Amino acid sequence: MAAVSPTTMAISACSSVKMSSNTSQAYLDSRRVSETKALIADLCRQFYHLGWVSGTGGSITIKVHDDSIPKSQQLIVMSPSGVQKERMVEEDMYVLSSDGHPLTQPSSKPWPHKPPKCSDCGPLFLKAYKMRNAGAVIHSHGMESCLVTMLNPSSKEFRITHMEMIKGIHGHGYYDELVVPIIENTAHERELTDSLADAIIAYPKVTAVLVRNHGVYIWGDSWISAKTQAECYHYLFDAAIKLHQLGLDWSTPSHGPIQHSKGFGKNNLTPGVTAKGKALNGDIDPPIRCIVLDIEGTTTPISFVTDVLFPYALDNVGKHLELTYDSSETQDDIKLLIAQVNEDLEKGVAGAVPIPSDGKKEDVIAALVTNVQAMIRADRKVTSLKQLQGHIWQTGFQRKEIEAVVFDDVPAALEKWNVGTKVYIYSSGSRLAQRLLFGNTNFGDLRKHLSGFFDTTVGNKREIKSYKEITESLGVDDPSEVLFITDVYQEAAAASAAGLNVIITVRPGNGPLPENHGFRTVTHFSEI
Numbered sequence: 130m131a132a133v134s135p136t137t138m139a140i141s142a143c144s145s146v147k148m149s150s151n152t153s154q155a156y157l158d159s160r161r162v163s164e165t166k167a168l169i170a171d172l173c174r175q176f177y178h179l180g181w182v183s184g185t186g187g188s189i190t191i192k193v194h195d196d197s198i199p200k201s202q203q204l205i206v207m208s209p210s211g212v213q214k215e216r217m218v219e220e221d222m223y224v225l226s227s228d229g230h231p232l233t234q235p236s237s238k239p240w241p242h243k244p245p246k247c248s249d250c251g252p253l254f255l256k257a258y259k260m261r262n263a264g265a266v267i268h269s270h271g272m273e274s275c276l277v278t279m280l281n282p283s284s285k286e287f288r289i290t291h292m293e294m295i296k297g298i299h300g301h302g303y304y305d306e307l308v309v310p311i312i313e314n315t316a317h318e319r320e321l322t323d324s325l326a327d328a329i330i331a332y333p334k335v336t337a338v339l340v341r342n343h344g345v346y347i348w349g350d351s352w353i354s355a356k357t358q359a360e361c362y363h364y365l366f367d368a369a370i371k372l373h374q375l376g377l378d379w380s381t382p383s384h385g386p387i388q389h390s391k392g393f394g395k396n397n398l399t400p401g402v403t404a405k406g407k408a409l410n411g412d413i414d415p416p417i418r419c420i421v422l423d424i425e426g427t428t429t430p431i432s433f434v435t436d437v438l439f440p441y442a443l444d445n446v447g448k449h450l451e452l453t454y455d456s457s458e459t460q461d462d463i464k465l466l467i468a469q470v471n472e473d474l475e476k477g478v479a480g481a482v483p484i485p486s487d488g489k490k491e492d493v494i495a496a497l498v499t500n501v502q503a504m505i506r507a508d509r510k511v512t513s514l515k516q517l518q519g520h521i522w523q524t525g526f527q528r529k530e531i532e533a534v535v536f537d538d539v540p541a542a543l544e545k546w547n548v549g550t551k552v553y554i555y556s557s558g559s560r561l562a563q564r565l566l567f568g569n570t571n572f573g574d575l576r577k578h579l580s581g582f583f584d585t586t587v588g589n590k591r592e593i594k595s596y597k598e599i600t601e602s603l604g605v606d607d608p609s610e611v612l613f614i615t616d617v618y619q620e621a622a623a624a625s626a627a628g629l630n631v632i633i634t635v636r637p638g639n640g641p642l643p644e645n646h647g648f649r650t651v652t653h654f655s656e657i
Contacts, residue, residue: 156204157224157233165193165206166219168352173208177215181269181363185211187344188248191265191352192258193224200262202227205255209235210248223247229255249318253325253346260329261336263348265355273366274345278311280373285311286604287339288380289365290580297361299336299349304564306380306553306581307365308602309335314343331601337362382577383547417630418610419603420546421583423590424556424566426616426639433534441525442518443505447498449521454490462520463497465513470500480507510557512585519562526569533566535575536636542654543578551580555599555613560584591619596627614657616640621648632657 156162169189176182176189190207192200205225208214212221223245224233229252235245248254250268257263277287289295290306301307310332312324321340328338336358337347347362349355369379378387425434453459466484473481480503484496504514525531546552554563560582567575587602588595600608608628615621616639621631625648633648642650651657 161193161195162204162206162224163219165191166222166224169206169208169222170217170219172352172356173214173217176267176269179271179363181267181271181359182214183270185213186270187214188250188254188268189266190248190250190254192263194264194351200264201259204232205229205258207248207251207254210246210250211243221245225251227258250346252319252322256322256326256329257346257348260326261348262350263355264350265352266346266348267355267359268344268346269359269363270344271363271366273363273370274339275342277366277369278339278341278343280369282341284604287311287366287369288604289369290380291382291384291577292365292368292379294361294364294368298358299354300334302564304568304576304579304582305560306551308332308604309337309339309345309362311339311341314341380580381547381551382580385548416610417550417612418605419551419553419580419612421553421555421599421611421613421629423613423615423617423620423634424554424558424563426636427614427634428535428539428554429566430534430536430636431638437531437534438518438522439505439508441531442521443502445521445525446501446505446517447494449517449524450494450497453520454494458520462513462517463493465516466497466500469511469513473500480504510585510589512559515557515559515562515585519559519565522562522565526565531569533570535567535570535572536654538654540572540575542657543575547578551603552578553581553583553599553603554579555583555587555590557585557590590617591623593623593626596624596629600627600629618642618646618648621646 169191172189173182176187181187182189188208188210190205193204193206195203205227207223207225208217209221209223221235223231223235225231225247231247234247237244250266253268254266257266287309288306291303293303295301295305295307296303298307310328312321312328315321315324325338325346329335332338336349337345339345345362345366347355347359349358372379372384373387376387377384422428425431450459450463470481470484474483480500482496482499484500485492488496501514501517504511505518522531526533543552554567556563558566563582563584564576567579583599583602587598596613597608600611603611605611609630612630612632613621613624614632614634615624616634616636618633621633625631631648633642633646633650635642635650635652
């Protein structure tokens, strides 16, 4: 017999309501709790008409917001199971403690109503609350969330990019690739709990998990966030289904015709750097499904970075901090910089100076400028610097003070590769900086050819684990289905050790390569 967690037992034991010593009856009867109950009833009526909670399926739960109580300790209001969701009223809701123990339950109703029962989704809801610090969770049985998992029965992920509604998903923009994990359905809802938890761990940035042939779980830091994202997710699922019906690929930037078994085979790669996987006939290596490109020295001259971008950030860091100091964006940048500087001071890094914790704004900015300029001159590959540089460059691009430069062969190559193969960027520059660069080039906006962007938040470019993280994010069956193109030998070696195929670019201004390095080299993308 499978072990049952305390959380599951707490949710299931709705018949044994027990008042917490920390929760008074007056608080349970308070306006905040009453309003949250009424809100769930209202939302369920809306969701019923959207087709998300028909046939008594689906559910919603919201935490009772109270500024005086940490979110992790707030009460939980949850809709019941097996009831007509569009006819629910405030009195039908359950109130649970923050750890899932029921505090109140609705009264029984006469036949033909069933006895009250906590939502079968309860254990899964609690996982989202605990693991993501959510403020609300929605479980939808919307047709589109079910059908989209059937388009490819073997796929463990749903992917889509270059759709306006992606901007409604937390942490995503139009040019990003949205990835939603898919877990397999079970006969009983509670049996999905471990699979949902595993998906949340494996995909730390997601706010939704699809359940094949079933529906979707979506969460946000508030009911508004959860509802907004749920609407966007359903729109994107529906768009993917309609594009599929038209024979178009929703997972590529161009949304062109769906390609089958196209890519780069092993004949395009050098001996010694071939794919490790084998096709069913044992003779042909799997095609390259994804290409990951470095920027500096690969798509863009090193001189553009060293002679244009770095000097612009160096000259404008003080002005940027002064003009934007009080914005939440810059305050986040400053927090990262302070943490990095404190670490540098402990290690005795040259150029690091203390930042006053309680000094005047002018003194803080002066210390930040000194540290940032030292980092830029040393070409430090740290996230705090790259994030701030991205925000400084954003201003430069917006004011048309900067125009990015890419090599002449880049636009045609991106367009060619984009047919049947997804192209990504991996650079030490922030994702924002990458999007700005490819959105403002001497050949125009090239972001339409790119499926996504990776920066040092996945790891250092010279570490093997970074490339393992990328291949897991790309959802390929084998790392050899990914081709990494760079100008740096150490990056090539790390990617190769992770199982990726690798090509090194030899461009004007690039540094020398070690003798007998063992990798294929190209001087022009047309050679690939």
